[in-house]
Amino acid sequence: MVDMRLTDEQLELQSLVREYSREVLKPIVAECDRKSQSDPAGCFPLDALKAASKLGLRTLGLPKELGGRDIDTLTHCILLEEVMAVDPGFAATFHQVWRLAQHIGREGTEEQKKKFLIPFAEDDTCLISIGQTEPESGTDNTFPYRGVDGGIKLSAVKQGGEWVLNGTKHFVACASLARIFIVLGRTDPHAPAPDGATQFLMWGDTPGFRIGRTHDKLGGALLMNAELILENVRVPESDILMGVNEGFSDKARHYGRGAPMVATFGLGTARGAYEAALSYARETSRRGKPLIQNDAIAMRLADMLMLIEATRSAIWRAAWAVDNREYYLQRDSAIASYFSTVCARSVCENAMQIFGKDGYTRKFPAEKFLRDALMTNHINNTVDVRLLKIGRSLAGELVSSL
Ligand SMILES: Cc1cc2nc3c(=O)[nH]c(=O)nc-3n(C[C@H](O)[C@H](O)[C@H](O)COP(=O)(O)OP(=O)(O)OC[C@H]3O[C@@H](n4cnc5c(N)ncnc54)[C@H](O)[C@@H]3O)c2cc1C
Known part of the structure; x- marks a missing residue:
């Protein structure tokens, strides 16, 4: 049986997140984006994060006993789409804290939860980051490489009851603001990285x-x-x-939860661009009639909507399968995340076209959505690696368990 109705809790949270995104975020994100061009480290709207904390949004991934909702993968995707449609960068901050607080909540010891999650819950600007990518290893970690010469190099050496870590990570999301970090270190340099890396909390x-x-x-x-x-x-x-050397294990990879969540980046970005273009086409007149009454514009919008609906279906199906593990297939998740990038790039470019010359200016949101859409080429797996995973699965090769 296929039942696409959302639960009462999903509907309640969706409406809360939608209202927050439209009321709190939408009025400020264009200005923050402009500021980022001269001050990339100083553009983040902390007040918006505090407002989210007040509504309980920052802590949705926490276990219920720590005041969170321990949201499942499908709920994560439904809520993330609402913020993505307003600002993909800020939305990705929610994605990080929801999944990482949940990761520590599910896999951490009682002592770790006390040490990290209780202060996280109490501090309304506390964020969590995970550092995996290094200047010389990105794809090696997401499309696992079995040679000992590849993968992460940040060294972790045991000395007594402690580990000593040395090295550099880069491109780590939320890192400029985060207070809690999960850092992947190479604990066994003689094993391939998938078998010789460990997650350290700090x-x-x-x-x-x-x-x-x-x-x-x-x-x-x-x-x-x-x-x-x-x-x-x-x-x-x-x-x-x-455990030691479990940094890339199935549980470390959240049992595949990440791919449908990351696919939502493209979906929400596309929806934001589509909604902006639809309003513009309804409100702007040429030759005495709204743009949308020109078939060429209406058909472009129809094409955009069709891609968005198809992408959402692929993501929800993949997310549902992750939450109902007996139906999980890595290929479904790779299809959803590849397709969402195709959708985002196409819809955002079409949106810019509907705005005409205005779309090519910073006065309207279309150009920002297109820039944000290109981010989806690189998050988690690159877009090429997602396609590779689909192709390799057709060739009968299991790329990784997740
Ligand atoms: C917005 C954003 C947020 C990010 N957030 C985080 C984060 O929070 N934490 C974190 O650790 N990292 C993060 N990253 C880094 C991201 O995970 C990496 O960019 C990604 O894993 C790809 O690695 P790379 O960019 O180093 O590409 P590389 O591995 O250098 O690859 C370069 C190119 O070669 C291709 N390629 C490489 N190897 C192969 C292969 N074996 N077969 C086929 N093609 C291959 C790739 O597809 C790519 O096109 C983020 C990146 C971005 C842009």
């Missing part, structure tokens, strides 16, 4: 840990990607998340 004020430059990106400005620099950072054994 606070941002741990001695030897610092944030480097904030990346000056084309889009997604409010995601605040930055470098992490670790110089002789000492982490107690008790702050290892899961």
Whole structure:
């Protein structure tokens, strides 16, 4: 049986997140984006994050006993779409805290939950980051490489009851603002990275840990990607998340939850651009009639809507399957995340066209959505790697378990 009705809780949260996004975020994001062009590290609207915390939105991924809702994958996607449709960079901040608080809540020890999640819940600007990518290893971590010469290099060496970490991460989402970090270190340099990496939990004020430059990106400005620099950072054994060398295990990869969530980046971005173009086409007249009454414009909008609806179906199906594991197929998730990027690029470009010359200016949101859409080419897996995973699965090869 296929039942596409949302639950009462999903509907309640969807309406709360939609209202927050439209009332709190929408009025400020264009200005923040402009500011990011001269000050990428200083453009984040902290007051908007505080407002989200007040509504309980920042902590939706926390376990219920810590005041969260422990939202499932489908709910994550439904809610994320609402924020993405307003600002993909800020929305991705929610994606990070929801999934990472949930990750610590589900996989962490009681001591780790006390040490990290209780302060996280109490501090209304506290964010969590995960540092995996390094200057010389990105795809190696998402399209696993079995050679010992590839994968992450940040070294983690055991000394007594502590691990000493040295190395650099980059492009880490929310890093400029986050207080809690999960850092992947190479604990066994003689094993391929998928079998020799470990997740370490740490606070941002741990001695030897610092944030480097904030990346000056084309889009997604409010995601605040930055470098992490670790110089002789000492982490107690008790702050290892899961076990030693389990940094890329199935549970470390959230049992495949990430792909449909990340696919929602493209869906929400496309929806934001589509809604802006639809309003413009209804409100702007040429030759005495609204633009939308020209068939060429109406057909362009129809094409955009069709892609959005198809993408949402693919994502919800993949998300539902992740939540109902007996139906899970990695290929469905790869299809959803590849297709959502195709959708975002096409819809955002069409939106710019509907705005005409105005779309090519910063006065209207179309150009920003197109810049934000290009972010989806790189998040988690690159768009090419998603297609590769689909292709390899057709060739009968299991690329990774997730
Ligand atoms: C907005 C944004 C947010 C991000 N957030 C985070 C974060 O929070 N934490 C984090 O750790 N990282 C983050 N990243 C980094 C992201 O995970 C990497 O960009 C991604 O994994 C790809 O790695 P790379 O960019 O280093 O590409 P590379 O691995 O250098 O690849 C370069 C090109 O070669 C292709 N390629 C590489 N290897 C292969 C192969 N074996 N087969 C076929 N093609 C291949 C790739 O598809 C790509 O086109 C973020 C990046 C962006 C842009």
